[in-house]
Amino acid sequence: MRYLTIALAKGRLAKKTIKLFEKIGINCDEMKSDTRKLIFTNEELKLRFFLAKASDVPTYVEYGAADIGVVGKDTILEEKKNLYEVLDLDFGKCKMIVAGPSEMKEVLDKGSFIRVATKYPHIAKDYFYNKKNQTVEIIKLNGSIELAPLVGLSEVIVDIVETGTTLKENGLVVLEEICPLSARMVVNRVSMKMENERISKIIKGLRSLY
Ligand SMILES: Nc1ncnc2c1ncn2[C@@H]1O[C@H](COP(=O)(O)OP(=O)(O)OP(=O)(O)O)[C@@H](O)[C@H]1O
Numbered sequence: 001m002r003y004l005t006i007a008l009a010k011g012r013l014a015k016k017t018i019k020l021f022e023k024i025g026i027n028c029d030e031m032k033s034d035t036r037k038l039i040f041t042n043e044e045l046k047l048r049f050f051l052a053k054a055s056d057v058p059t060y061v062e063y064g065a066a067d068i069g070v071v072g073k074d075t076i077l078e079e080k081k082n083l084y085e086v087l088d089l090d091f092g093k094c095k096m097i098v099a100g101p102s103e104m105k106e107v108l109d110k111g112s113f114i115r116v117a118t119k120y121p122h123i124a125k126d127y128f129y130n131k132k133n134q135t136v137e138i139i140k141l142n143g144s145i146e147l148a149p150l151v152g153l154s155e156v157i158v159d160i161v162e163t164g165t166t167l168k169e170n171g172l173v174v175l176e177e178i179c180p181l182s183a184r185m186v187v188n189r190v191s192m193k194m195e196n197e198r199i200s201k202i203i204k205g206l207r208s209l210y
């Protein structure tokens with residue numbers, strides 16, 4: 001039997017994802033140890049896990065280097081890969097929003113030409129161009145997005161809000177909500193057919209937890 005490979009997003013979602021797999025009887029002890037190792041195998045179940053940068057998980061799954069992936073909906077929307085999204089795991093909950101100084105509400109409502117800083121250029125483009133039919137300039141950043149309107153790089157940002165603390169501490173507010181987000185399980189299209197029995201068993205096991 002070949003290994004079934006599961007790509008997990010390292011960072012915020014990793015711990016909860018590992019916990020979930022343990023709940024359905026998959027031993028993940030090796031992954032919890034403080035190690036620089038990247039791949040972990042469970043010989044008994046012929047499973048192979050690896051931890052990758054969140055934004056790379058859809059790529060591993062689309063190419064079939066991983067059969068299954070666990071990653072945030074934001075990453076799925078941004079990366080636009082050809083995958084099956086099979087399960088909402090109901091953790092890592094947050095929202096994709098447009099935020100900025102409160103006085104930008106009026107500017108936004110008028111549909112003026114504004115600059116939008118974001119780590120998610122595809123999501124921002126889809127929202128402003130396709131949903132709102134508004135032309136904007138999108139500026140790609142890689143982190144600390146809230147800085148952009150504070151230093152005059154952009155009028156607003158498209159980013160994730162969870163508790164709202166980061167926005168509040170920087171004098172910014174949510175201006176518009178784009179969509180709710182959470183961790184999702186994704187599956188490679190070919191694997192879904194070729195390994196249907198084993199993958200369905202995992203999906204069923206995880207579903208039974210909710
Ligand atoms: N407060 C939050 N901020 C950002 N992401 C969150 C938050 N709460 C939950 N998430 C979810 O957790 C996922 C992983 O976030 P994490 O910060 O670990 O990775 P990342 O931001 O993609 O990676 P990196 O920091 O390396 O760019 C996000 O894609 C999102 O779905």
Ligand SMILES: O=P(O)(O)OC[C@H]1O[C@H](OP(=O)(O)OP(=O)(O)O)[C@H](O)[C@@H]1O
Nearest residue numbers: 143144145159160161162163164165166
């Ligand atoms: O609503 P809150 O609970 O304050 O969380 C939201 C913040 O967390 C994320 O940033 P992250 O910590 O990933 O750092 P980054 O800005 O470097 O991406 C996100 O981009 C917001 O800045």
